[in-house]
Amino acid sequence: MDVRLREFGPADADWLVEAHGTHYAAEEGFxxxxxxxxRRIVDDFLASHDPGCERGWIAEADGTRLGCIFCVNAGEGAAKLRLFLLMPEARGQGLGRHLLQTCMGWARERGYTRMVLWTHESHRAACALYARTGWSCVSSRPVHSFGQDLVELHWEIAL
Structure with missing residues (x-):
């Protein structure tokens, strides 16, 4: 599969929201x-992101979107990883690692000294990828979010 990463744009917004909503409803009951x-995160990004220090990527092959990842400013020298999604048909081929490394490398080049993210324990494949690439889970707590009882995880890595 010939996959390319390109910059996220307004034409990707509806797909991104639909892909996240559909995937997490089916996979996790959200x-x-x-x-x-x-939708709020995407709309805020489109309205006010600083392209010098914030960016989103879309992975696609033959015009089909396969995934996405975002880097936003979290303040105090930290970048925040957001909206990381890999479509089921694109898993197991190293694309998730490629998206993550691209995002982290871009953040490092922009002068961020660390990166943070928030996810849930139920996202086992993503958590395994974070651990394999040097991230550390720095805190966890039980929450009730999106209609589910979940364990929220906060991860970070020095860049």
Missing amino acids: DASFARLV
């Missing part, structure tokens, strides 16, 4: 509040 949160 309710519609998750898609609403993703």
Whole structure:
């Protein structure tokens, strides 16, 4: 599969929200509040991101979107990884690692000294990828979010 990474743009917004909402509803039973949160994040990014220090990527092959990842400013020298998603048909081929390394490398080049992210324990494949690439889980706590009882995890890595 010939996959390319390109910059996220306004034409990708509806796909990104739909892909997240559909995937997490099917895989984890998340309710519609998750898609609403993703929509808010995407709309805020489009309205006010600083292209000098914030960016989103879309992975695609033959015009089909296969995944996405975002880097946003978290303040105090930290970048925040957001909206990382890999479509099921694209898994197991190293694309997730490629997206993650691209995002982290871009953040490092922009002068960020560390990167943080928030996820859930149920995202086992993503958590395994973070651990394999040097991230550390720095805290966890039980939460009730998106209609589910979950364990929220906060990860970080020095860049």
